[in-house]
Amino acid sequence: MSSSTVDPADPVFRLHQGGKLAVASTVPLHSREDLSLAYTPGVARVCAAIAADPRHADDYTWVGHTVAVVTDGSAVLGLGNIGPRAALPVMEGKAVLFKQFGGVDAVPICLNTQDVDEIVAAVRALAPSFGGINLEDISAPRCFEVERRLDGALDIPVFHDDQHGTAIVVLAALRNAAVLLSRKLGDLRVAISGAGAAGVAVTKMLVAGGVNPDQVVVCDSRGIIGPHREGLTSAKAELAELTNGDGRRGDVAEALRGADVLIGVSGGQIPEAAVAGMAPGGIVFALANPTPEVQPEVAARHVAVVATGRSDHPNQINNVLAFPGVFRGALDARATRVTDGMKVAAADAIAGVVADSLTPEAIVPSPLDPRVAPAVAEAVAEAARRGGVTR
Secondary structure (H helix, E strand, O other), X not given: OOOOOOXXXXXXXXXXXXXXXXXXXXXXXXXXXXXXXXXXXXXXXXXXXXXXXXXXXXXXXXXXXXXXEEEOOOOEOOOEOOOHHHHHHHHHHHHHHHHHHHOOEXXXXXXXXXXXXXXXXXXXXXXXXXXXXXEOOOOXXXXXXXXXXXXXXXXXOEEXXXXXXXXXXXXXXXXXXXXXXXXXXXXXXXXXXXXXXXXXXXXXXXXXXXXXXXXXXXXXXXXXXXXXXXXXXXXXXXXXXXXXXXXXXXXXXXXXXXXXXXXXXXXXXXXXXXXXXXXXXXXXXEOOOOOOOOOHHHHOOOEEXXXXXXXXXXXXXXXXXXXXXXHHHHHHOOEOOOOHHHHHHHHXXXXXXXXXXXXXXXXXXXXXXXXXXXXXXXHHHHHHHHHOOEO
């Protein structure tokens, strides 16, 4: 059966029948008095209070616990540019994860445009209804511009999870892997395969977390990124200035020569011979789904710690470890944006959950670990208050 064929007997289709979300009332409507309080005339008093001071919306509407999950359907999972309607099941699923793990209500918003100006205008127009904006599955390099412009225009957190959620969990995992192997982040030589949304964010997050940028080498489909490369996008040009202090040139095998860490966020396959060229006792995070850049059993022949993005292998680098707690903390603190300090705090909190029980097969918590989101939320809220980015 083709993966595009609907089979009503398939448990996946049975679960999705009718969608995965519904709207529920939080107040009773059993009497005329209930109706007069929830709607007219009582509601007018709340409206007037918010008109006088918009900050009251955080307390007297759903804004204080609700985010929009916004996509244009241009980079959905491993399916690519399948459009907004086909992206809706993923956005519904993201909303379910928000609620389950962070107690955050989330509304899927699938926009029928892939124009940056139109996306920005639409989200700005919708923003008064939400306490935060989670950008999802928007392809690079447009996602960078969309996030940058919205972050500057809105006084609520804007967070592109494909970038920053991945980056936060990678930093958490690398912190714990380094501890396990008695290494320091600043001493690690890191090769990153992939310079899309996740690759750019991972690079910046690792540097913010203590990795030496001169010791980082980033590769795209054309090889190592550096000042020697022409025709780079603005995001890749920034990486060229920030990383590759040795001025390396060549392919991913050259990037991996003597490296302590490989982080794969590209989907391209990396030969075993290239992995074998890494320094002894290394670390491989092969995060492409469903097919990792290096199969875990192959990587394990050459390195000490292996992680993937898959749930059927140890050390799953899963965004759900980050985004529910990040938004819960940002909403609790009434943050106006998500700063690098808040992201590093989230990574530290994730790492700390399993810091006392590290093994090569458990450098990050399980996505189902109930300790994670509260720890992340508390750390993010404190970092927001400390950083002065609260309303």
